[in-house]
Amino acid sequence: MALTGLDIYKKLPQKNCGECGVPTCLAFAMKLAMGKAQLDACPYVSEETKAELSEASAPPIRLVTIGVGDKALKIGEEAVLFRHEKTFYHQPGFAVLVDDGMSESEIGEKLAQLKSSQFERVGQFLRADLVAVKSSSNDSAKFVELVKKAMGTEFPLVLITDNSEMMKAALSVCAKTKPLIYAANEGNFEQMAALAKEENCPLAVAAKDLNILSELVEKVTAQGIKDIVLDPGSRNIKDSLRDATFIRRAALKKKFKPLGYPIITFPCEMYDDPYMEAVAAGVGIMKYAGIIVLSDLEAWKALPLYVLRQNIYTDPQKPMQVEEGIYPIGEPDEDSPVLLTTNFSLTYFTVSGEVEASKIPSWICIMDVEGLSVLTAWGAGKFVPESIGPFMKRCGITDKVKHRKLIIPGCVAQISGELEEELPDWKIEVGPREAGDIPAYLKSRSA
Amino acid sequence: MAFQAPVDTYQGKIREVVVGKEGNQVAVGGETTLPFHFFEGEMPKKPIIAMEVYDVAPDNWSSVVLEPFKDVLNDPVAWAKKCQDEYGAEMISLRLISTDPNGENRDSAKAAETVKAVIEAVSIPICIYGSGNIEKDGELLKKVAEVAEGHKVILGPSQEDNYKQITAAAIGYKHNVSGLSPIDVNMAKQLNILMTQLGLDADHLVMDPSGAALGYGLEYVYSIMERLRLAALQQNDEMTQMPMFCDFGREVWKAKEAKTEDEPSWGDPEKRGILWEFMTAASMLIAGGDILVMRHPEAVKLTKKLIDELMG
Numbered sequence: 001m002a003l004t005g006l007d008i009y010k011k012l013p014q015k016n017c018g019e020c021g022v023p024t025c026l027a028f029a030m031k032l033a034m035g036k037a038q039l040d041a042c043p044y045v046s047e048e049t050k051a052e053l054s055e056a057s058a059p060p061i062r063l064v065t066i067g068v069g070d071k072a073l074k075i076g077e078e079a080v081l082f083r084h085e086k087t088f089y090h091q092p093g094f095a096v097l098v099d100d101g102m103s104e105s106e107i108g109e110k111l112a113q114l115k116s117s118q119f120e121r122v123g124q125f126l127r128a129d130l131v132a133v134k135s136s137s138n139d140s141a142k143f144v145e146l147v148k149k150a151m152g153t154e155f156p157l158v159l160i161t162d163n164s165e166m167m168k169a170a171l172s173v174c175a176k177t178k179p180l181i182y183a184a185n186e187g188n189f190e191q192m193a194a195l196a197k198e199e200n201c202p203l204a205v206a207a208k209d210l211n212i213l214s215e216l217v218e219k220v221t222a223q224g225i226k227d228i229v230l231d232p233g234s235r236n237i238k239d240s241l242r243d244a245t246f247i248r249r250a251a252l253k254k255k256f257k258p259l260g261y262p263i264i265t266f267p268c269e270m271y272d273d274p275y276m277e278a279v280a281a282g283v284g285i286m287k288y289a290g291i292i293v294l295s296d297l298e299a300w301k302a303l304p305l306y307v308l309r310q311n312i313y314t315d316p317q318k319p320m321q322v323e324e325g326i327y328p329i330g331e332p333d334e335d336s337p338v339l340l341t342t343n344f345s346l347t348y349f350t351v352s353g354e355v356e357a358s359k360i361p362s363w364i365c366i367m368d369v370e371g372l373s374v375l376t377a378w379g380a381g382k383f384v385p386e387s388i389g390p391f392m393k394r395c396g397i398t399d400k401v402k403h404r405k406l407i408i409p410g411c412v413a414q415i416s417g418e419l420e421e422e423l424p425d426w427k428i429e430v431g432p433r434e435a436g437d438i439p440a441y442l443k444s445r446s447a
Numbered sequence: 448m449a450f451q452a453p454v455d456t457y458q459g460k461i462r463e464v465v466v467g468k469e470g471n472q473v474a475v476g477g478e479t480t481l482p483f484h485f486f487e488g489e490m491p492k493k494p495i496i497a498m499e500v501y502d503v504a505p506d507n508w509s510s511v512v513l514e515p516f517k518d519v520l521n522d523p524v525a526w527a528k529k530c531q532d533e534y535g536a537e538m539i540s541l542r543l544i545s546t547d548p549n550g551e552n553r554d555s556a557k558a559a560e561t562v563k564a565v566i567e568a569v570s571i572p573i574c575i576y577g578s579g580n581i582e583k584d585g586e587l588l589k590k591v592a593e594v595a596e597g598h599k600v601i602l603g604p605s606q607e608d609n610y611k612q613i614t615a616a617a618i619g620y621k622h623n624v625s626g627l628s629p630i631d632v633n634m635a636k637q638l639n640i641l642m643t644q645l646g647l648d649a650d651h652l653v654m655d656p657s658g659a660a661l662g663y664g665l666e667y668v669y670s671i672m673e674r675l676r677l678a679a680l681q682q683n684d685e686m687t688q689m690p691m692f693c694d695f696g697r698e699v700w701k702a703k704e705a706k707t708e709d710e711p712s713w714g715d716p717e718k719r720g721i722l723w724e725f726m727t728a729a730s731m732l733i734a735g736g737d738i739l740v741m742r743h744p745e746a747v748k749l750t751k752k753l754i755d756e757l758m759g
Contacts, residue, residue, distance in 0.1 A: 082670070082673050082674075082677070083666070083669075083670055083673075084670040084673060084674055116712075117714075119712075119713075121662075210450050210452070211449070211450050213450075214448070214449070214450040218448070236756060237753070237756050237757060238483060238485075238756060238757050238758075238759045241483055241733075241757070242484070242485075242486055245484065246452055246453055246486075249453040249455075250450065250453050253453060254451075254453050256448070256450070256453075257448070258448060258450070259450070273749075274718075275718075275721070275722055275725055275749050276749070276752065276753070276756075278722055278725075278726065279725060279726060279729045279749070279753055282726050282729050282730065283729060283733060286669075286730060286733050287733065298714055298715075299712060299713050299714030299719075300713065300714030300715045300716075300718040300719035300722060301714070301718075301722060302714075303704060303713055303714065303719065304661060304704070304719070304722050304723055304726045305726075307661055307662040307704070308661055308665075308726055308730065310662075311661065311662065311665045311666040311669075312666060312669070314666050316666070316670055346663075346664045346667065349662075349663045349664065350663075350664075353663070353701050353702075356703075357507055357701065436579065437549065439549075440549035440550075
């Protein structure tokens with residue numbers, strides 16, 4: 001069992017120097033016990049103590065890396081059950097499944113989707129992360145052939161076969177790329193663990209329930225395996241939700257080491273209906289999956305999944321922001337209305353959606369106020385005439401329109417006078433308080 | 448070290464709210480655990496789906512979601528019947544869009560006639576939302592409450608600035624109320640306190656924590672719902688124990704990813720739109736939604752299938 005904060009405290013230098021960023025050694029010990037601090041932050045602790053405490057200070061869910069280089073996927077090291085408690089840190093990786101029983105053209109199509117289904121959205125680049133290479137042929141040569149082809153994508157791999165000889169053959173061509181070995185089960189764990197150890201690759205452990213899974217993990221860790229990914233065997237949404245909840249709780253609340261690893265889930269094996277498969281993946285995003293294996297990445301299916309992942313893994317402590325600048329809605333021209341608001345992404349989305357709904361092409365000037373909403377930014381002194389004035393001058397809107405009429409949000413009507421002083425060329429118009437009233441406002445204004 | 452299932456116990460319970468006229472009533476809520484956590488509590492009622500019906504033909508729906516209703520757009524009665532009989536709606540969400548003072552500004556009494564016609568035409572329960580205009584809704588929902596007497600509808604949205612009129616109307620004619628708060632736990636709770644202080648039975652309330660679509664603020668609503676549900680169950684906070692009403696269909700179909708048809712790199716527009724709504728519905732279910740207000744029949748069908756899967 002993990003050590004308590006007091007156990008750890010006894011082993012610390014007890015200098016209360018504060019150099020670790022926490023005022024006292026006791027507070028630091030408590031943080032270590034909760035997995036919320038790293039022992040390395042203490043400059044005075046001895047190497048001996050470090051080794052002794054490493055288990056206690058290890059995060060309750062291990063960080064596992066699959067692949068190498070830029071495209072390596074890091075999963076695990078999560079600290080909470082609900083995103084509002086802090087945040088979710090490591091986004092789950094999406095894998096597309098190819099099988100050596102598939103036709104050439106099908107394989108080619110799926111691998112091509114890794115590139116074709118990539119999107120840019122609110123300043124982030126959205127894409128899949130892995131190729132899951134499965135052998136149903138039981139023919140080593142075919143499997144190796146497919147592995148080589150998948151390596152051509154440069155995405156990290158998940159190798160899927162129960163046969164340790166086949167796995168060995170596949171690893172002989174790709175072990176350097178640190179693929180995930182899927183999977184050690186009750187029948188083959190000794191051989192699979194030996195391969196994982198020899199090649200220094202992460203190992204997935206699969207079982208049909210959490211009892212067996214826990215025992216198996218203990219057996220492979222006894223063989224020296226550290227980087228593990230869990231497959232609890234559930235193959236429908238309801239059971240997956242239960243198992244993922246148990247695994248996350250056991251790791252975080254009970255400090256139960258055998259389940260302190262990220263989870264792999266297989267929506268591709270759950271439902272034939274592509275919508276149901278996509279939503280099973282969606283539930284995986286919300287509830288604790290680390291790797292989500294999909295049967296394909298067609299754009300209509302991939303885009304909503306990537307966006308859901310983006311939403312759920314947004315840090316709730318940091319408001320999401322859009323970039324400062326001028327956003328054209330519709331096809332505005334030099335006579336189109338100019339609206340001003342802040343760069344809180346929800347503000348931007350709401351305002352741009354309503355402007356779009358008005359069907360009146362317009363320019364929206366988005367000012368960087370560190371992602372605060374209009375009223376909060378005004379309250380914080382960031383959305384005030386002294387800062388709006390310079391922004392309006394630098395943003396370049398004067399090159400886009402020949403008029404000088406600026407619509408400001410209704411809830412900051414009080415700044416209009418002072419803003420006119422800052423921007424003597426401009427006439428300030430007070431828009432509606434609520435975004436929902438923008439269409440009516442713009443329509444009446446243009447009438 | 449043997450694995451022991453880490454089950455939690457909860458002190459609180461979600462209230463059961465009954466909607467619909469005698470003989471055709473549906474109850475929602477009653478959960479004693481987090482959404483679909485059957486391993487540690489009960490979820491006696493399954494979440495239900497309300498389908499949107501407008502009292503005037505909508506002018507801004509995308510073609511993907513207009514198509515299934517194209518023969519009934521100008522007839523709210525036929526529209527509601529189609530949702531009930533062909534599309535498997537479990538509730539009708541009737542929106543009196545025509546009453547918006549910034550639009551047609553239809554007279555409340557006239558709008559109430561539509562309500563009367565619709566509630567008499569269908570047997571499933573109804574939820575009636577005004578246009579969202581604070582002043583007009585107050586006056587409108589009073590009329591609606593009167594003509595809908597005996598049907599135990601859900602009236603909304605009741606907001607900070609008009610809850611008094613709407614709550615009074617609901618008490619007078621024995622209806623339920625949906626309280627709309629702006630993605631904020633404390634304001635949701637405060638509104639429940641204010642409405643119950645006026646004498647509305649807490650079992651006649653649902654919470655609308657604001658609707659959001661995938662990609663457009665979904666994560667805020669999702670987390671607010673998780674927090675409300677945890678407050679209700681773990682802390683036994685009575686003023687958060689109302690079922691949750693998720694009004695996202697209209698938000699989904701505003702999203703450009705759901706409605707854009709000329710963006711080939713985003714894939715099939717019809718499937719994408721349907722999945723956008725279905726995925727949003729799934730996240731609302733996982734966050735604790737009890738009533739889902741939706742638009743596309745295909746997304747409705749899929750969501751019902753998902754609910755069956757989750758209820759097992």
